[in-house]
Amino acid sequence: MDFFPALTDDHRAFVMRQPVFFVATAAEGARINLSPKGMDSFRVLDPKTVAYLDVGGSGNETNAHLGADGRITIMFCAFDQPALIFRIYGKGRAVLPQDDGWADLYAQFTPLPGTRQIFVIAVDEVQTSCGWGVPFMTLDRERQTLSKYHARQSDAERIEELAGPVASIDGLPVRLGTVLPDRVGA
Numbered sequence: 001m002d003f004f005p006a007l008t009d010d011h012r013a014f015v016m017r018q019p020v021f022f023v024a025t026a027a028e029g030a031r032i033n034l035s036p037k038g039m040d041s042f043r044v045l046d047p048k049t050v051a052y053l054d055v056g057g058s059g060n061e062t063n064a065h066l067g068a069d070g071r072i073t074i075m076f077c078a079f080d081q082p083a084l085i086f087r088i089y090g091k092g093r094a095v096l097p098q099d100d101g102w103a104d105l106y107a108q109f110t111p112l113p114g115t116r117q118i119f120v121i122a123v124d125e126v127q128t129s130c131g132w133g134v135p136f137m138t139l140d141r142e143r144q145t146l147s148k149y150h151a152r153q154s155d156a157e158r159i160e161e162l163a164g165p166v167a168s169i170d171g172l173p174v175r176l177g178t179v180l181p182d183r184v185g186a
Contacts, residue, residue: 001129006047007088011126014086015044015076019139023052023119024073025065025092030170033061038142040110042074048123050074050088051105055114055146056161062119063175064168066092072121079138083131090121097179106181114150115181116162155180 004011015021021042026032041053052074054062066072072092078084095105095118105118153161162177 027068
């Protein structure tokens with residue numbers, strides 16, 4: 001196991017090859033939330049800053065936890081060779097379409113249907129470990145269900161979806177979007 005103060009070029013290359021990553025957050029008195037993420041949604045902005053585009057799904061726990069506590073861990077693991085587990089530890093914040101800096105940040109990503117926010121993580125430390133217990137797996141294809149669901153929504157339906165839920169499953173407040181991501185500056 002090795003620790004680094006920032007992402008190296010090799011770390012960046014590894015991260016960008018991975019089709020899935022996992023996000024873990026927690027807040028005092030709340031459950032730990034652990035969510036898998038896919039799609040083309042993760043970016044290394046610089047050696048000390050990473051971000052991912054968040055698409056609406058079943059809940060908004062990461063938003064609530066980051067608002068309450070800020071701590072976040074991102075994990076990638078190699079399902080091919082060489083074996084590796086890569087963790088990013090940091091403090092995160094949600095950037096919503098109505099926030100200052102949204103347009104510049106959003107320009108770093110390929111727009112995805114259902115985008116509701118971008119989580120920006122200030123990297124405290126990164127860790128590598130062997131990953132020898134992770135099985136070999138191959139990616140067949142990305143699921144299109146979530147993208148298709150969001151793509152067929154009207155603007156009014158998208159705004160309504162952005163308006164809730166207003167709390168996490170543990171009752172922590174969620175900061176909500178008030179503007180559609182692709183309508184900022186329009």
